[in-house]
Amino acid sequence: MKKEFVVIGLGRFGGSICRALSDQDMEVMAIDKDEDRVNEYATIASHAVVADTTDEATLKSLGIRNFDHVIVAIGDDIQSSILTTLMLKEIGVNNITVKAQNDYHEKVLRKIGADHVVHPERDMGKRIAHNIISNSVLDYLELSDEHSIVEIAANNHLLSGKSLIDLDVRARYGLNIVAIKRGNDIIVSPQANEVIHHEDILIVIGADTDINRFEKKAMSS
Amino acid sequence: MKKEFVVIGLGRFGGSICRALSDQDMEVMAIDKDEDRVNEYATIASHAVVADTTDEATLKSLGIRNFDHVIVAIGDDIQSSILTTLMLKEIGVNNITVKAQNDYHEKVLRKIGADHVVHPERDMGKRIAHNIISNSVLDYLELSDEHSIVEIAANNHLLSGKSLIDLDVRARYGLNIVAIKRGNDIIVSPQANEVIHHEDILIVIGADTDINRFEKKAMSS
Numbered sequence: 001m002k003k004e005f006v007v008i009g010l011g012r013f014g015g016s017i018c019r020a021l022s023d024q025d026m027e028v029m030a031i032d033k034d035e036d037r038v039n040e041y042a043t044i045a046s047h048a049v050v051a052d053t054t055d056e057a058t059l060k061s062l063g064i065r066n067f068d069h070v071i072v073a074i075g076d077d078i079q080s081s082i083l084t085t086l087m088l089k090e091i092g093v094n095n096i097t098v099k100a101q102n103d104y105h106e107k108v109l110r111k112i113g114a115d116h117v118v119h120p121e122r123d124m125g126k127r128i129a130h131n132i133i134s135n136s137v138l139d140y141l142e143l144s145d146e147h148s149i150v151e152i153a154a155n156n157h158l159l160s161g162k163s164l165i166d167l168d169v170r171a172r173y174g175l176n177i178v179a180i181k182r183g184n185d186i187i188v189s190p191q192a193n194e195v196i197h198h199e200d201i202l203i204v205i206g207a208d209t210d211i212n213r214f215e216k217k218a219m220s221s
Numbered sequence: 222m223k224k225e226f227v228v229i230g231l232g233r234f235g236g237s238i239c240r241a242l243s244d245q246d247m248e249v250m251a252i253d254k255d256e257d258r259v260n261e262y263a264t265i266a267s268h269a270v271v272a273d274t275t276d277e278a279t280l281k282s283l284g285i286r287n288f289d290h291v292i293v294a295i296g297d298d299i300q301s302s303i304l305t306t307l308m309l310k311e312i313g314v315n316n317i318t319v320k321a322q323n324d325y326h327e328k329v330l331r332k333i334g335a336d337h338v339v340h341p342e343r344d345m346g347k348r349i350a351h352n353i354i355s356n357s358v359l360d361y362l363e364l365s366d367e368h369s370i371v372e373i374a375a376n377n378h379l380l381s382g383k384s385l386i387d388l389d390v391r392a393r394y395g396l397n398i399v400a401i402k403r404g405n406d407i408i409v410s411p412q413a414n415e416v417i418h419h420e421d422i423l424i425v426i427g428a429d430t431d432i433n434r435f436e437k438k439a440m441s442s
């Protein structure tokens with residue numbers, strides 16, 4: 001059975017969730033009190049409804065209880081966000097994800113029973129700071145506080161033209177190259193004799209300290 | 222030499238960048254026209270300045286030209302964002318990253334010479350939609366349009382208690398398990414006889430279609 005979602009608040013964040021869920025063929029009911037925003041999503045979501053979700057009767061009449069997951073993406077109006085969440089909880093919605101504007105907002109949301117609280121701007125700020133500090137780390141997945149998988153650009157004379165044996169990052173840095181991205185291809189578990197191209201992107205797993213060491217060394221000069 | 226950054230606009234997004242850069246011991250000059258916001262970052266950033274960055278004389282007097290990278294995190298006031306970017310470019314700043322509110326905003330920013338344009342709410346919406354659709358995929362790194370590395374929770378009787386040979390995801394799904402996250406440990410390149418624990422998180426690389434297939438199969442019943 002298809003999962004059914006409700007997205008409340010069609011700003012940039014809520015709108016993007018609505019679009020991404022719809023792209024994956026999910027059933028999505030999109031709600032905003034602003035008619036223009038609702039019209040924007042009329043052809044994207046399965047249903048698009050103009051409604052003020054702080055009104056309990058409205059929420060009930062929409063049958064929101066029957067949906068699998070409700071995302072509250074109301075931002076600036078913290079009071080509406082809290083009130084909407086409270087009412088969703090009372091109606092008996094199983095799974096509620098709410099965007100928080102700050103730590104205080106998060107605290108209240110958790111108290112009243114939000115299942116997941118997200119801070120999109122804060123989290124993306126962190127990610128982008130990461131990318132900005134390093135010229136060579138293009139993207140990353142944080143595995144733990146101390147370990148990551150990172151994408152490292154090989155466009156550097158210390159990397160390109162070398163084989164994986166030449167580099168021997170395992171012995172020298174304790175790192176593993178789990179894949180090489182070459183154009184549209186992904187070479188998983190590359191062989192030791194694989195030669196790195198200038199345009200390659202290395203997918204590397206290891207401790208953050210080792211990754212930093214490798215990055216500094218590989219990128220120096 | 223330490224890299225020096227300027228962050229203009231201390232909302233949630235800009236504030237988070239400022240904090241993350243400062244956490245990594247970078248030199249950061251934090252600027253906002255709102256005094257309260259500047260005060261919030263006075264002890265976090267190296268310098269915190271109240272200034273309207275649409276004023277050219279102000280920008281020049283701050284010596285912004287000498288910084289390595291300027292991040293413009295002004296959101297709602299699109300005109301200020303564009304004007305600030307334009308002036309940074311004219312002053313001769315080398316590296317400018319700007320937050321865009323929509324596609325039109327991005328287009329203008331690129332035309333006037335912004336080096337990087339980011340859409341934090343939109344990107345995070347996509348990420349969170351991904352996480353919401355799947356109960357077992359905890360986090361992911363998009364390698365290409367068709368390949369990803371994903372974190373899959375093993376808390377499922379079809380996975381836990383099995384060895385990697387039992388599962389044989391390579392033959393059956395074309396996937397590779399590049400690591401296992403077990404509490405605070407990361408087991409990189411796990412052996413074939415490694416037995417999966419109920420609390421493990423598998424780090425899996427492969428084609429998205431294969432990952433979806435594996436996830437559906439592993440998670441069914």
Ligand SMILES: Nc1ncnc2c1ncn2[C@@H]1O[C@H](COP(=O)(O)OP(=O)(O)OP(=O)(O)O)[C@@H](O)[C@H]1O
Binds near residue numbers: 013031034074080342
């Ligand atoms: N009570 C409510 N019922 C329904 N929709 C609401 C309610 N209150 C606010 N909204 C809607 O929530 C949406 C998101 O509000 P917000 O102020 O966070 O917008 P935004 O700044 O564009 O968000 P973003 O940070 O995602 O870009 C708006 O479209 C607004 O109309």
Ligand SMILES: Nc1ncnc2c1ncn2[C@@H]1O[C@H](COP(=O)(O)OP(=O)(O)OP(=O)(O)O)[C@@H](O)[C@H]1O
Binds near residue numbers: 234254
């Ligand atoms: N011309 C300007 N000069 C300096 N700072 C500015 C200027 N215009 C706006 N700002 C500041 O930019 C910051 C970010 O503005 P924005 O409206 O995007 O806030 P926000 O909605 O809190 O952002 P976020 O989406 O990151 O949560 C504000 O603190 C604002 O004072």
Ligand SMILES: [Ca+2]
Binds near residue numbers: 141142143144360
């Ligand atoms: Ca993670």
Ligand SMILES: [Ca+2]
Binds near residue numbers: 075076296297
């Ligand atoms: Ca806003």
Ligand SMILES: [Ca+2]
Binds near residue numbers: 121
């Ligand atoms: Ca925002």
Ligand SMILES: [Ca+2]
Binds near residue numbers: 139363
């Ligand atoms: Ca990526």
